[in-house]
Amino acid sequence: MQPNLKFAFNAKSVAIVGASRNPGKIGYVVLENFVKGNYKGKIYPINPEAKEILQVKCFSTLSKIPHDVELAVVVVPGAFVPKVIEECGQKKVKAAIIISAGFHEVGNEELTRQLQAAMGKYPHMPVIGPNCLGVLDSYSGVDTLFLPRYRLNRPKKGNISFISQSGALGSAVLDWAGAKDYGISKFISYGNAMNVDETDLMEFLAQDKETSVIAIYAEGIRNGRKFFESAKRITKTKPVILIKGGLSDAGGKATASHTGSLAGSAQVIDAVMKQTGVIHAKTMEEVFDFARVLASEPRPKGKRVQIITNGGGYGVLTTDAISFNGLQLAQMQEKFRKPIMAVSPSYAVIKNPMDLTGDADNNRFLVALQNAMADPGVDSIILIMLFQVPTLDSDIIEGVSGLLRNRKKPILVMSVGGEFAQMHMHLLEREGINTFNEPTTAARAMAGLTHYAMKRN
Structure with a gap:
């Protein structure tokens, strides 16, 4: 029951x-x-x-x-x-x-x-x-965490819920999520799971209207069959992300001494995730990369990704990352490429990756983005904006935000740099746009979203 x-x-x-x-x-x-x-x-x-x-x-x-x-x-x-x-x-x-x-x-x-x-x-x-630490519910105000608020700022309200067998790891992640301004619906540290286990909590969150994505850190699955059957059903309507501790022999021994539970092998866990549709995250940062994208981006219709950049090297790295993660490069139709070529110099590469070159201004970026969004042959977009160039000014934030406000396909923004670049990325995040510092993390997040959407289609 x-x-x-x-x-x-x-x-x-x-x-x-x-x-x-x-x-x-x-x-x-x-x-x-x-x-x-x-x-x-x-x-x-x-x-x-x-x-x-x-x-x-x-x-x-x-x-x-x-x-x-x-x-x-x-x-x-x-x-x-x-x-x-x-x-x-x-x-x-x-x-x-x-x-x-x-x-x-x-x-x-x-x-x-x-x-x-x-x-x-x-x-x-x-x-x-x-x-355990117990429960934090951002909506009801139930907060059993024995960590003072001056040491651990509670995250803002959101639609990601996080289940953690480890209280210490969970609290650190909660603190990190707050610092990153990620919204949390519910956080549960369940400890030894003598009565309520990770599957019971997952079942509850599956019915929770304030939760769009379920993320789990588990060291040992208490009842493998029960978890398998529940996850297989739940992932049909709500994404579940799992990061599993104790996969190595040494990690398994550490798990037994930490929570008194038994860890499963990496091969078993991988097989379970493939059969159930649970998304496998390898790092805690990846958990939240997957979660925030799954919680906020439209579901893509296919695997075809268009890369738009003003830095050729990052276009190449992103192409590699797309390929390594099981996605494909989109081929834009000629009628959608022509308006971009009309506002670009002859040396710009209007293909995929699309290199608008280092002298790309706001208008060139916006025309490229608008046409890629309109092309039915493009399922998703990774937009790389390097803010160090003088031709790209801060008005690009308003322009990109305006185009993406009612987007029908997922669009992730990648940038890298110091204080100036980070400030602009933060402004994009405030507008509900997911940003990344590395091609690999953007590609992994897009792949997680795409593979989940393909299994649901």
């Missing part, structure tokens, strides 16, 4: 079991997230030695709360967790998140059995964890 996880993300009331008065303790940080964040529900700190914390009334136990509790966040020492889960069940709490560690991941099998037994008595109460 699929667990009902909505209360882990959209709870109207939350109890922090183990709330602390000490700002250096996890129980304080988690409570502060709810009190000072954008959570609008009722908050119940559980601390038998305090009357109030952060001006919120405390209760000695869950049973003393006179109202229903939809979510319990457990931050007590590991030895007390099984008893707390029993109390949650008796209180009819709808969902629980166990931040506490000290179970199978450190070899404490007896405590693990006790926790499993406690959870088993209340099968209708899904439990995320233990040994």
Whole structure:
């Protein structure tokens, strides 16, 4: 039976079991997230030695709360967790998140059995964890991360959701996503997955209207058959990106000591991804390159890519990258090439890659882009703009943004350089245009989008 996880993300009331008065303790940080964040529900700190914390009334136990509790966040020492889960069940709490560690991941099998037994008595109460950061929902304000906001800025609202078995890796990625200004819908660190696993979370996100793309970091797949069947179905309507840890022998051993789970071989994981349509990312940066493109770009109708550049060398490198990633060079029709030739010098190469040369101005770029967008023989475009040349001025941002606002095919922009180039790329990003610093990363992202679209067609 699929667990009902909505209360882990959209709870109207939350109890922090183990709330602390000490700002250096996890129980304080988690409570502060709810009190000072954008959570609008009722908050119940559980601390038998305090009357109030952060001006919120405390209760000695869950049973003393006179109202229903939809979510319990457990931050007590590991030895007390099984008893707390029993109390949650008796209180009819709808969902629980166990931040506490000290179970199978450190070899404490007896405590693990006790926790499993406690959870088993209340099968209708899904439990995320233990040994995790828990949940960040950018829309509901649920935030169980025990990382202070001054150390980890929460990303803006978006439509990418990220599931991570590793809390430390996930938090670093979350911080990086915020710095890159990537929007996040939901982040889940699920730790040891004793009750709720990566497949359960993927199933929940598949139905979530605020999630367009699902990204997963997993060290061990808890139930391979269950994951396989779910992923095969989900990827038909929503992209799933997986980065898998523990693929090497050494990595597999590290996985066992980190979360107590078993890692699958690289060959098995590759086979699963090919059969299910899950997109395989090799680096964390690639996860977000794939995710942001899949979340925002139109689906291409085919593999034919038109390259437009004002730097011949980058055109060649992008051509190689396109080929290495299973895409093809488009062949533009003569009637769409003629208007470009009319505004270009004789030494410009109006083919593919299209080298507008280093003296290309705004108008030459815009005419080339407009005609490539209109050509039915072009499925997607990689636009390379080197801002160092004096003939290309800042008005190109407005021109490109205007053309791309209602685009029907995916268009990625690549540029490279220092402060001036980065400033213009940031301006393009603010207009909803995906930019890249390398031909290889742009080509990989376009390939990920294209291969996903081809499997869905």
